Amino acid sequence: MGTFVKNAWYVAAWSKEVGRRLLPRTILGEQVVLYRREDGAPAALADRCPHKLAPLSLGELQGDHVQCGYHGMEFDCSGACVRIPGQQNIPPTARVRSFPLQEKYGAVWIWMGDPALAHHHAIVDVPRYKEDGWGLVDGQYLHFKTNYLNITDNLVDPAHTTYVHKKTIGNSAGENVGVKIEQGDSHVLAYRWIRNAPPVPLVERMADFQGMTDRWQYYYLHLPSVSCVDFGCVDAGVEPTEDNKDQGFRSYSFNFLTPETESTTHYFWLHVRNYHPDDAQVSDDVVRFMTLTFEEDAEILARIQCEQERTGVREYTRLGIDNAPARIRKMIERLQAEEGAADKAGA
Numbered sequence: 001m002g003t004f005v006k007n008a009w010y011v012a013a014w015s016k017e018v019g020r021r022l023l024p025r026t027i028l029g030e031q032v033v034l035y036r037r038e039d040g041a042p043a044a045l046a047d048r049c050p051h052k053l054a055p056l057s058l059g060e061l062q063g064d065h066v067q068c069g070y071h072g073m074e075f076d077c078s079g080a081c082v083r084i085p086g087q088q089n090i091p092p093t094a095r096v097r098s099f100p101l102q103e104k105y106g107a108v109w110i111w112m113g114d115p116a117l118a119h120h121h122a123i124v125d126v127p128r129y130k131e132d133g134w135g136l137v138d139g140q141y142l143h144f145k146t147n148y149l150n151i152t153d154n155l156v157d158p159a160h161t162t163y164v165h166k167k168t169i170g171n172s173a174g175e176n177v178g179v180k181i182e183q184g185d186s187h188v189l190a191y192r193w194i195r196n197a198p199p200v201p202l203v204e205r206m207a208d209f210q211g212m213t214d215r216w217q218y219y220y221l222h223l224p225s226v227s228c229v230d231f232g233c234v235d236a237g238v239e240p241t242e243d244n245k246d247q248g249f250r251s252y253s254f255n256f257l258t259p260e261t262e263s264t265t266h267y268f269w270l271h272v273r274n275y276h277p278d279d280a281q282v283s284d285d286v287v288r289f290m291t292l293t294f295e296e297d298a299e300i301l302a303r304i305q306c307e308q309e310r311t312g313v314r315e316y317t318r319l320g321i322d323n324a325p326a327r328i329r330k331m332i333e334r335l336q337a338e339e340g341a342a343d344k345a346g347a
Contacts, residue, residue: 002262003149004028005224005335006113009123011256011268012101013108014139018042022066024057026260028112032099033057037064042108043077046097050081056096105129106138107256107268113339124222127252128272135277137286138270144298146305148225148257148265149332153325154297155227155255156190156219181323188331190324191218196236202289203233206275206282207249212236216245221328224335225257250274253290263305267294 012027013034023034024047031047033056047055049068059069065082067074073094074083081094100111100118105126111118128134144151157179182189194215203209214237218230232250234240251273258266271290276282308314318326 002029003147003332003336004112004259005332005339007111007117007335007339008113008224009102009109009111009118010225010258011107011266012044012110012258014141014268015042015103015106015108016139018108020061022057022059022061024055025266027110027266028259029261030112031055032110033066034108035061035066037077042101042103044099044101044110045075045077045079046099048096049073050094050096105254105270114342124226124228124254126228126254126270126272128274133274133277135273135275135279135283135286136270137273137283137290140269140271140287140291142267142269142291142294142298143260144265144267144301145263146265146298146301147263147308148259149329150301150304150308151255151257151265151267151297152221152225152227152328153322154301155229156188156221156324156328157321179321179324181327183327186331187220187222188324188327189218189220191216193240199233203249205285205289207233209233209235209249214238214240216240219324221324223328223331225259227253227255227257229253229255246274255294263309267298269294 006028010027012025012032013023017023018034019036021035025032025034032044033047034042034044036042045056045066047057049056049070051073052070054068054070056066056068056075059067062074065074065076072085073081075096076082077098079096079098081090084090084094100115102109102120104123109123130136177192177194179190179192196212197215199207199209199213200215203213213233213235215233216231220228222228230252232245232248234244234248238244251271253271254269256268258268260266269290271286273286
């Protein structure tokens with residue numbers, strides 16, 4: 001059994017990617033084809049014709065039907081075959097799997113598990129999304145050459161920012177500041193405050209603090225693989241109420257991790273900010289800045305993946321900073337066990 005949790009919503013694509021053409025994508029090791037019906041609603045089918053297993057994405061749309069590019073069989077949005085050229089009888093095995101979808105936050109979300117469990121309310125909330133006074137950068141994507149759990153480890157690890165992200169969101173002021181951990185039913189939070197410290201490069205560039213600052217990093221990981229980083233700073237000594245934090249420098253970075261294979265991950269991200277919210281140039285700068293930050297992660301995690309595959313070992317030793325990653329992996333294992341038990345009972 002792999003590391004995937006199937007009963008969860010994953011971003012399959014940004015909404016702008018899905019249109020009146022067949023879009024193939026590998027999700028949780030499965031080949032999926034995405035498209036829009038003529039009424040604009042998105043649809044997703046297994047990307048495999050049941051006849052000779054040709055990828056349906058090599059075919060074309062005929063109205064709302066996907067026509068296989070090998071022998072012309074047509075499938076509706078439910079995955080049922082509705083036409084076989086030259087043959088009236090349609091075998092009951094002539095169908096492909098369809099997947100529940102919903103659109104939210106400018107993305108098409110897919111449910112790869114039991115369709116009966118695909119509840120719409122289960123998608124995480126994004127604070128301040130499209131609210132007045134808050135800027136939005138979305139539609140961003142990177143491809144990581146590592147297992148998604150290596151990324152979730154990274155995304156609840158404020159300590160690495162001092163060393164990996166010296167050019168962007170880290171500096172030496174946080175080197176010896178400990179990380180606190182909280183755990184809920186379906187999330188883990190790792191956080192720390194760095195008091196009376198100079199601004200990091202991102203804040204220096206985007207804000208106008210005259211002296212020392214108090215900086216927070218709150219790293220939420222919502223199971224199985226949605227990360228929210230609540231990051232910001234206020235003048236040193238200011239009471240850290242939510243209102244004061246909103247009046248300071250603040251952003252919410254959401255990272256939607258969709259496993260592609262056991263060693264690669266789709267990394268969709270959006271960024272909500274309260275600084276220069278309507279400035280298009282700042283939005284462009286944020287894209288460049290955050291992309292650099294994530295590419296710094298991608299580079300070291302790809303090297304980690306290579307060594308893990310070469311040695312067959314995930315890690316030889318553990319540190320105190322591994323508390324949050326260890327909790328997440330245990331929670332993922334619990335979800336997998338529950339899914340496995342349900343599948344066994346159903347069989």
